Amino acid sequence: MFNSDREESEVVETWQRFAQGLLGVLALVGAGIMAHYYAPPETAGLEQQVHQLSSQVADLQRQQSFSATVVDDARESVAYIYGIYHVSGHAQGFRARVAGTGFVVAPGLLATNRHVAEPWYGDREVAAALRRGGSPVLEKLVAYFPGSPLPVNLETAVVATHGDLALIRFEATTFTRKLHPLTLSQTPPQVGDSVSVLAYPMGVTGMVAKSPALVYERLSSHPENADTAGELAALSLIRPSATFGHVGDVTGDKLIYDAPTARGGSGGPVLNLRGEVVGINSAYIDGFSGGTLGITAAELRPLMESAKRTALETAVKESGVRPQARHFTQNVSARTVN
Numbered sequence: 001m002f003n004s005d006r007e008e009s010e011v012v013e014t015w016q017r018f019a020q021g022l023l024g025v026l027a028l029v030g031a032g033i034m035a036h037y038y039a040p041p042e043t044a045g046l047e048q049q050v051h052q053l054s055s056q057v058a059d060l061q062r063q064q065s066f067s068a069t070v071v072d073d074a075r076e077s078v079a080y081i082y083g084i085y086h087v088s089g090h091a092q093g094f095r096a097r098v099a100g101t102g103f104v105v106a107p108g109l110l111a112t113n114r115h116v117a118e119p120w121y122g123d124r125e126v127a128a129a130l131r132r133g134g135s136p137v138l139e140k141l142v143a144y145f146p147g148s149p150l151p152v153n154l155e156t157a158v159v160a161t162h163g164d165l166a167l168i169r170f171e172a173t174t175f176t177r178k179l180h181p182l183t184l185s186q187t188p189p190q191v192g193d194s195v196s197v198l199a200y201p202m203g204v205t206g207m208v209a210k211s212p213a214l215v216y217e218r219l220s221s222h223p224e225n226a227d228t229a230g231e232l233a234a235l236s237l238i239r240p241s242a243t244f245g246h247v248g249d250v251t252g253d254k255l256i257y258d259a260p261t262a263r264g265g266s267g268g269p270v271l272n273l274r275g276e277v278v279g280i281n282s283a284y285i286d287g288f289s290g291g292t293l294g295i296t297a298a299e300l301r302p303l304m305e306s307a308k309r310t311a312l313e314t315a316v317k318e319s320g321v322r323p324q325a326r327h328f329t330q331n332v333s334a335r336t337v338n
Contacts, residue, residue: 066196070275071242077104077179078240078269079143080200080207081112081154081168082229085119087126089134094126097225099203101240101268101281102143102168104181109157109307110143110168111300112267113282117141117156117166141168144229144238148175151230157307163253164282165299167307182269184297185276189255193247197259197281197292198240199268204228206264211237240268248290255279255294270294 079102086095100116120126120136130136142151152170159166170176189195200206204224208216215235222228232238245259255270261284270279277297285291 066194066244066271066273070271070273071196071198073180074103074182074269074271074275075198075240075242076146077182078198079103079110079145079152079170080203080229080238080240080264081110081116081141081143081267082151082203082226083116083119083141083154084139086137086139087120087129087134088137089129089132094129094134098141099200099224099264100266101199101264103198103267103269103277104179105167105184105277105300106181106304106307108169108172108176109181109304110154110170111269111280111303112166112168113280114159114164114166116267117159117168121159122164140226142226143168143170144233145175145179146239147236148238149234149236150175151226151233152176158303158310160299160303163295163299165280165295165303167300167303169307182271183276184300185272185274185278187272187278188296188298189247189250189272189278191247191249193278194273195245195247195257195259195278196271197243197245197257197261197265197268197294198271199243199261199265199281200240201243201260201262201265203264204232206241206262207232207237207239210241211235245290245292250296253296253299255296256290257292257294258290259292260284260289261292270297 081098081100081102083098084095085098096119098116098119100112102110102112102116105111115121115123118136119138120130126136138156141154141156143154144151152173154168154170157167157169202209208219208222208228211219211232215237219228219231222231229238243259243261245257247255247257249256255278257270259270261268261281265281266283268281269277270281272278279294279296280300281292281294283293285293
């Protein structure tokens with residue numbers, strides 16, 4: 001009897017220990033479930049990373065896009081250039097018009113292409129006439145600036161010896177004295193950089209095409225000449241177009257980008273995101289949308305120094321005062337113009 005009661009007591013104790021152990025396990029499982037339920041979800045960290053990534057992408061997009069202010073501020077200093085020239089002594093009486101773009105780089109100075117300042121430059125037909133003894137004569141060269149109803153007379157100041165660049169002097173008027181020169185970038189452009197081209201593609205034809213309907217109906221049949229340009233200026237419709245793209249390559253003094261252009265866009269400024277000039281629009285490759293060609297802005301600096309020296313020498317001759325030699329050598333660049 002005694003032994004039976006003892007065995008029964010041991011069985012009861014064993015079941016009690018088992019029950020306590022089971023309850024402990026259940027308590028741990030319950031605690032785990034509660035902790036998982038009330039703990040912050042694991043996706044919280046992922047959501048934060050996604051948010052930070054989105055902010056960085058938005059910042060990058062803002063950095064890679066042009067602000068309206070940058071383009072508008074530069075636009076006022078970009079002129080439409082119109083000219084007429086002929087070749088004297090040419091048997092067929094060669095006479096032609098020229099249309100292009102220029103932008104203010106210093107007080108009284110426009111930068112443009114040489115083939116705009118000297119329209120016969122690079123023209124094979126004219127070159128043949130010149131070899132036969134003809135002489136190019138620039139009859140007229142004027143600039144129309146946004147906001148001005150009157151043309152401004154131009155004269156060539158200096159041209160590059162081997163490249164398609166030129167500086168043109170424009171007359172000082174009440175209007176032109178208020179024009180702000182565009183800043184040349186100190187940093188060379190890099191492949192992938194965002195750029196904008198401000199120019200007058202298709203010249204008068206392009207400006208008439210984008211004019212209000214009533215103006216378009218009246219001027220669309222007019223010839224592309226100074227009279228039509230004058231009417232557009234009187235209506236404040238002389239405004240350059242802005243196109244946007246990216247730098248595709250930089251080779252020496254050449255800049256290649258995909259911002260579209262057309263005839264009349266030669267000489268327009270190529271701007272970076274800060275509104276600084278990184279190049280001068282000069283040509284495009286037919287049939288290739290990414291083949292717009294420009295000349296790096298660094299090539300303008302020697303021309304600007306040359307123009308300053310020429311202006312100083314002219315002023316000296318007119319005044320009859322001989323300046324100190326240092327005035328002629330100050331800030332002179334020794335780099336070859338290409």
